[in-house]
Amino acid sequence: MKAVIINKTGGSEVLELKDIQLDDPKSGEVLIKNEAIGLNYIDTYHRSGLYPVELPSNIGIEGAGVIEKVGPDVNDFKVGDKVAYASMPIGSYSTHRIFPTKKLVKVPEGIELENVVTLMTKGITTFYLLHKTYPVKSGETILYHAAAGGVGQILCQWAKSLGCTVIGTVGSDEKIEIAKANGCDHVINYSKENFAERVKEITNGVGVPVVYDGVGKKTFDGSIECLKVRGTMVSFGNASGPLDPCNVTKSLAPKGLYLTRPSIAHYTTTREELDEAAGKTFEMFITKKFNLKIFKKYSLSEIVKAHEDLEGRKILGPAVILP
Missing domain, CATH: 3.90.180.10 (Medium-chain alcohol dehydrogenases, catalytic domain)
Structure with a gap:
């Protein structure tokens, strides 16, 4: 062994x-x-x-x-x-x-x-993000960072199947087509564009109700800027490095924002929660709500x-x- x-x-x-x-x-x-x-x-x-x-x-x-x-x-x-x-x-x-x-x-x-x-980590992560942490509704526009990545491949397609308009960010031009294939309606290369300004343009200045951010240090401030009043900032990773301490008065108070830092462990604490999350993930895959490569x-x-x-x-x- x-x-x-x-x-x-x-x-x-x-x-x-x-x-x-x-x-x-x-x-x-x-x-x-x-x-x-x-x-x-x-x-x-x-x-x-x-x-x-x-x-x-x-x-x-x-x-x-x-x-x-x-x-x-x-x-x-x-x-x-x-x-x-x-x-x-x-x-x-x-x-x-x-x-x-x-x-x-x-x-x-x-x-x-x-x-x-x-499917297990990435699929269950998608399940809790879209259905538990911030339960998305059909017709909502959401922002997801790293849309060409492993979780992004599943989450963006899953969100589309729920009726969402999906804005995805990527770090290079070569990932744009991948993100589009993953279900993104709009794709922003944040290494070339100010993604917060683009999100405001796409949403006619309103902003999005939720940002799912697994990138971390590089995107946190811009993600806060993208949110509408009483929006939810879901920080669930640090791909670009650990987050700096959050200044609540500066970052959250002006728009009354919610900030959460979830993980799989928070949503699979019981056998019932684990079976629900895995079962829904397997169901979405078997019924081809998302493709996986x-x-x-x-x-x-x-x-x-x-x-x-x-x-x-x-x-x-x-x-x-x-x-």
């Missing part, structure tokens, strides 16, 4: 593929043979130390595979079940792992496991390259790791 381990935080060079040995699963746990692993930006936060982990540590929060052993008192899962997960404890960058069943979901027939690991596949031995590509913004859509 092999797993990617970090003994210190830092750049992609700290990722090491090592041989490991696992004990048998304990009560409420199963042993999973990973068939596909998700590559997500949060993995770089754990690796860099932005989100602290206890060292030495495994890496990765998303995976899908087949159960090979079950621990005592496991009644809802059995050997041979196809399962997926997207949560702590981290450690999905591995050929095999022990995982608690309370955070597992069964994979329905008809979905390849390679697709599942593009895996941009690139990496092996575990290529994990350093995968992180370099991810942070270099070279991955235009979901990418997976195959152990």
Whole structure:
């Protein structure tokens, strides 16, 4: 069995593929043979130390595979079940792992496991953003940053299926057509244009009711400017770097704005919430409310390259790791 381990935080060079040995699963746990692993930006936060982990540590929060052993008192899962997960404890960058069943979901027939690991984190993120954090309504115009990225590929199409007009931003001209294919009605290259001014033009000076911002430092102030009175700023990532402290009086008070910093963990706290989120995500995929194209596949031995590509913004859509 092999797993990617970090003994210190830092750049992609700290990722090491090592041989490991696992004990048998304990009560409420199963042993999973990973068939596909998700590559997500949060993995770089754990690796860099932005989100602290206890060292030495495994890496990765998303995976899908087949159960090979079950621990005592496991009644809802059995050997041979196809399962997926997207949560702590981290450690999905591995050929095999022990995982608690309370955070597992069964994979329905008809979905390849390679697709599942593009759906769990990115799909469930889309679900909670559009249906829970700020429940969008048909006819609303919304702004989503990084519309050519992994979450963007799903969210923009999902939002269109709900009747929204979608404004998407990208960081280069080559990503414009990708964002349009993802369902964006308007695409802004924020490296060339002032996206806040363009959003005001598109909305006739009113602004949007919600901004979904996973870019972070580079787009925060402009996102605030894009919002209408009593709008909602949804900050859920730091692709361009950690956010500066928010000046509530300056940023939020003038328009009575709402600011939230959600994560999957906040919306999958119970078995019922997890099943609802995963079930809706699988349903939207099976009924083709959004199309999904895996941009690139990496092996575990290529994990350093995968992180370099991810942070270099070279991955235009979901990418997976195959152990």
